[in-house]
Amino acid sequence: MKNLKISALLAGWMLAALPTAHAAGDAVRGAKAFDEECAECHSLKEGKNKKGPSLNAILGRKSASIADFNYSDAMRAYNQAWTAQAIDAYIKAPKKAVPGGKMKYEGLADDGARQDIIAFLSSQH
Amino acid sequence: MFGTSTPRAMHRFRMALVTLGLLASALPAHAVPSFARQTGQDCVACHVGGFGPQLTPYGIKFKLGGYTDSDGKAGHIPLSAMLVQSYTQTSKDQSADPAKGFSKNDNLSLQEISMFVAGRFSDNIGAFVQVTHAEPDRKTTLDNADLRIVKNMQIADKDTVLGISINNNPTVQDAFNTVPAWRFPYMSSELAVGSAASPLIDGALAQQVIGVSAYGFYDNHWYAELGGYNSLSKRILDDINIAPGDKIKGTSPYWRLAYFEDQRKQAYSFGIFGMDAHLLPGWTPGQTDKYRDIGIDGSYQFLGTREHVFALNGSYINERRNLDASFGAGDAEKRHGSINRLDVSGSYHFDKTYGATLALFDIRGSRDNGLYNSGEQDVGSVKASPNTRGYTVQGDWTPFGKEDSWGNGWANLRLGLQYTGYTKFNGAKNNYDGFGRNASDNNTLFAFAWFAI
Numbered sequence: 001m002k003n004l005k006i007s008a009l010l011a012g013w014m015l016a017a018l019p020t021a022h023a024a025g026d027a028v029r030g031a032k033a034f035d036e037e038c039a040e041c042h043s044l045k046e047g048k049n050k051k052g053p054s055l056n057a058i059l060g061r062k063s064a065s066i067a068d069f070n071y072s073d074a075m076r077a078y079n080q081a082w083t084a085q086a087i088d089a090y091i092k093a094p095k096k097a098v099p100g101g102k103m104k105y106e107g108l109a110d111d112g113a114r115q116d117i118i119a120f121l122s123s124q125h
Numbered sequence: 126m127f128g129t130s131t132p133r134a135m136h137r138f139r140m141a142l143v144t145l146g147l148l149a150s151a152l153p154a155h156a157v158p159s160f161a162r163q164t165g166q167d168c169v170a171c172h173v174g175g176f177g178p179q180l181t182p183y184g185i186k187f188k189l190g191g192y193t194d195s196d197g198k199a200g201h202i203p204l205s206a207m208l209v210q211s212y213t214q215t216s217k218d219q220s221a222d223p224a225k226g227f228s229k230n231d232n233l234s235l236q237e238i239s240m241f242v243a244g245r246f247s248d249n250i251g252a253f254v255q256v257t258h259a260e261p262d263r264k265t266t267l268d269n270a271d272l273r274i275v276k277n278m279q280i281a282d283k284d285t286v287l288g289i290s291i292n293n294n295p296t297v298q299d300a301f302n303t304v305p306a307w308r309f310p311y312m313s314s315e316l317a318v319g320s321a322a323s324p325l326i327d328g329a330l331a332q333q334v335i336g337v338s339a340y341g342f343y344d345n346h347w348y349a350e351l352g353g354y355n356s357l358s359k360r361i362l363d364d365i366n367i368a369p370g371d372k373i374k375g376t377s378p379y380w381r382l383a384y385f386e387d388q389r390k391q392a393y394s395f396g397i398f399g400m401d402a403h404l405l406p407g408w409t410p411g412q413t414d415k416y417r418d419i420g421i422d423g424s425y426q427f428l429g430t431r432e433h434v435f436a437l438n439g440s441y442i443n444e445r446r447n448l449d450a451s452f453g454a455g456d457a458e459k460r461h462g463s464i465n466r467l468d469v470s471g472s473y474h475f476d477k478t479y480g481a482t483l484a485l486f487d488i489r490g491s492r493d494n495g496l497y498n499s500g501e502q503d504v505g506s507v508k509a510s511p512n513t514r515g516y517t518v519q520g521d522w523t524p525f526g527k528e529d530s531w532g533n534g535w536a537n538l539r540l541g542l543q544y545t546g547y548t549k550f551n552g553a554k555n556n557y558d559g560f561g562r563n564a565s566d567n568n569t570l571f572a573f574a575w576f577a578i
Contacts (some may be wrong), residue, residue, distance in 0.1 A: 035430035036390050040170045040183055043528060050165045050528075051196060070197030104186070106345070 025112075030120025033113045037091075037105075044124045052103065057125035058082050059118075074100030084118050091117065157205035157243040157253075158577055160187070161526075161534045165196035168526030168537055173426070173434055174474040175526035176539040176575070178302070178311050181428065182387035185300040189342045191275030191288055192244060192251030203244025203252070209236040211573040213314040217566035220502035223316040224261040232316045235260045236573070239268060250274055261315045267332060267365035269297050269306070283344035290338050294331040295354060295379050295400055298338060303422035303440045304398060306331070309470040309484045310517050310543060317569040318503050320551060322496070322511035323488060324444035324466055326400045326418040330377075332367045333357060338379060348396070350381040359408070371404035374413050383422075395423040405450065412450040414457075419443050432476055439469040457495040464490030464511060480521045487514040497551065500559070503567075507559035510552025515564075519543040536578045543571040 034044075041052040048054050053069040063078045063086075064071040078098050080086055090097040091114055093107045108114050157177065161168055164187070169175040171184030180188065187194050195201065211234050218229040227234070239257040246252065255268035275288040296304040305327040323329070338352020353376040362369045383396025398420045403413040422440035427433075444464045451457035470484035490511040497506040521541035525532055550564035551557045557564060 032430055035432075036428070039431070040181075041166070045528075048528070049196070050167070050170070051194075 025115035025117070025119025027116070027119040027123050029113075030116035030118070033108075033117050034120050037108055037113075038117065041103075041105075055121055055124065058087070059084065059122045059125075072098075072100065072102040074098050075102075084122070087118055087121070088114050157207070157241050158535055158537060159201070159203050159205040159241065159243045160192065163195045163201045163203065163244050165534075167528050167530075167533060169431065169477045169528075172526070173436055173472065174480040174521070174539075175477045175523045176521075176537060176577075178307055179309075179436065179472070180300060180302060180307075181426070182385075182389070182392040185385065186342075186345065186387075188300040189286055189288070189340075189348065190251075190277070191249070191273035191286070192253055193248060193273075193275060195245055201244060203242055203246070205241040205243050206578050207237070207239040207241070208576045209238075209312065209573055210234070211236040211312075211314065211571060213316045214570040215317055215566070216568040217562070219318060220560070220562075223318075225263065227261065227316055234316060236315060249276060259315065264366045266367055267293070269294055269332075271298050273298075280343065285344070286340075286342040288340050288342075290336075290340065290350075290352070292336055292338075293334060293357075294328070295326055295334070295336060295377075296398070297331070298336075298340075298350070299381065299398070300348075301383065301385075301394055301396070301422065301424055301438075302436075303394075303396075303424050303438045304420070305440075305442075308438060308440065308468055309472070309482055310519060310545075312541065312573050312575060313517075313543070313545075314569055314571045317545070317571070318550075318567045320488060320511065320513035322464055322490060324418045324420075324442045324464055325402055325404075325416045326398075326420065326442060326444075327466060329370065330354065330373075330402070332365070333362060333370050334373065334377075336379060340381075345387065346385055348381070348383040348385060350379075352379045353377060354379060354400075354402075369408065371406050371414070372408040374403040374405050377402040390429055391425070391427050393423070393425045395421075397421050406454070406456070409450070412453055414450045415447040417445045434472075434474045434477075436472045436474075437470070440467075442466045451495065455495065458493045458509070459491065459495075462491035462493055462496075464488065477527055478523055480519075480523065482517075482519045482521075484517045485514075486516070488512060492552070502558055502560045503562055504551075505558045505560075506551035506553075507557065508552035512549055512552045513547065513564075514549045515545060515547035517543060517545045536576070538577075539573075539575040541573050541575070543569075543573070545569045545571070 041050050042055045043050055044056050046056040049069050053066045061082050063080050064076045091108050094103045094105050173179040173181055213232045215230055237257050237259045239255050242254040252272045254270045257268040258265040271292040273288055273290050275286055278285050290298040292298045294306055296306040302308055334354040334356055336352050336354035338350050340350035342348050355376055356373045359369055379400045381398040383394055385394040400418050402416045405413055420440055420442040425437045427435040446462050448457040448460055452460040467487040472482040474480040492509045494509040497511055498509040499505040519541055521539050523539045526537045546568045547564040550567055555563045
């Protein structure tokens with residue numbers, strides 16, 4: 001029993017750490033959710049920044065790493081890789097995940113929609 | 126006494142028409158690529174259909190934020206320009222040329238060329254100022270102007286914007302496409318016949334006044350504003366090429382309260398607004414004409430993935446008037462009266478490119494021989510009534526303004542075809558002016574090419 005718990009914890013940790021941890025989401029639904037929630041401010045094209053930075057190849061990218069984008073001090077200090085888990089936490093409650101960040105988005109409460117978006121983003125590179 | 130117009134009454138009547146013309150010229154705005162360059166956003170982020178001034182929820186918040194939001198980079202120059210070429214055809218020729226150099230019908234016009242100072246000057250100061258040269262008027266005027274000072278803060282852990290707007294047209298500072306300054310149609314003919322009257326807040330004071338209002342936008346939901354307007358001096362009006370209308374005595378209070386909900390896939394708003402004004406007709410000291418305008422408005426937008434966008438906008442304005450001055454001078458038949466205006470529009474845009482809009486308007490007011498029965502062809506009302514109703518339908522194409530568009534952030538274009546039909550005009554369906562002109566004779570086909578850089 002103890003070994004099973006350790007294995008589950010290990011698997012969970014590995015899943016969270018992987019950039020492509022999107023098994024729960026549906027990329028097709030995610031494309032629609034992305035257009036509804038994100039596309040106004042984020043492009044999927046490499047090098048195309050709008051109000052927000054390009055989200056091309058965002059899974060696994062280090063935070064605040066696009067050289068010519070003007071990040072907030074809070075985002076620069078965040079200093080993490082955008083794992084599925086980190087993206088999920090950020091778009092669920094941006095102000096909680098990155099206090100002082102400048103993204104004007106109140107958050108997406110729907111767990112499934114967030115997973116769908118992450119699945120879609122993982123295909124954009 | 127009131128069967129035929131006195132010269133003064135005719136002057137007032139003409140002033141109303143001039144005012145309507147100015148309103149038409151004041152309507153198009155906020156299609157300025159300098160905002161796109163400043164924010165890094167595409168035109169479609171702020172504008173339904175990718176062209177101003179119909180605002181998305183993002184655009185509403187940008188405006189209430191004082192035009193200051195940016196991509197954080199330096200070097201943005203807050204300048205834009207606009208050009209409108211148009212063609213106007215009415216069902217029947219007008220009795221006289223609508224403006225110097227134009228014909229009684231079928232007029233091609235370089236309707237306006239505008240320059241804008243539009244953008245941020247600091248984190249807390251932004252502006253939208255338009256200078257327009259209109260071919261029909263043959264003059265360059267200070268058009269809409271809105272200078273804002275804002276402060277973003279947290280109140281009770283909620284995002285809050287506190288701001289001050291200094292502007293020259295009641296409702297031009299508003300962020301919703303329901304109020305007079307910004308409702309559909311966003312571009313219309315300046316060479317067609319205009320109806321007799323509308324509430325004062327519906328453009329009669331545009332560009333002739335200066336107003337200061339304080340506003341708050343709390344929790345991205347609640348909008349409240351309180352301000353006041355004064356007439357600009359005749360010297361300043363002369364300098365900016367605006368013909369003086371009536372002078373505001375004292376300060377005219379203006380107020381606004383609205384609720385806004387942005388759910389990203391859809392959005393809605395509802396609110397109330399109003400203004401009181403005591404006017405000195407012809408700037409003559411003495412008694413005043415008193416107006417109290419109160420409006421209600423509401424809007425709904427289905428945005429979805431932005432491929433199919435539906436929008437509904439509506440407003441109803443009630444005006445009660447007490448014309449002590451005009452009644453005393455013999456320019457109004459009755460001391461008391463009212464006028465109401467209903468506007469409803471619905472639009473659909475496909476792929477942020479192709480748009481169709483249908484709007485209905487209905488103006489109803491008290492009869493008054495002094496105010497409306499001017500005895501003039503085309504614009505007079507033999508029934509002494511301002512009652513006018515009809516519809517406007519428009520189809521438009523906006524090829525640019527999207528992420529993949531040519532010239533994105535630098536240039537945009539809208540081509541539109543618009544038709545306005547009248548089922549009643551100045552009180553009657555047939556022979557409304559006493560010279561045999563019918564309401565449908567004023568039906569107007571209007572085509573336009575609207576460029577912005």
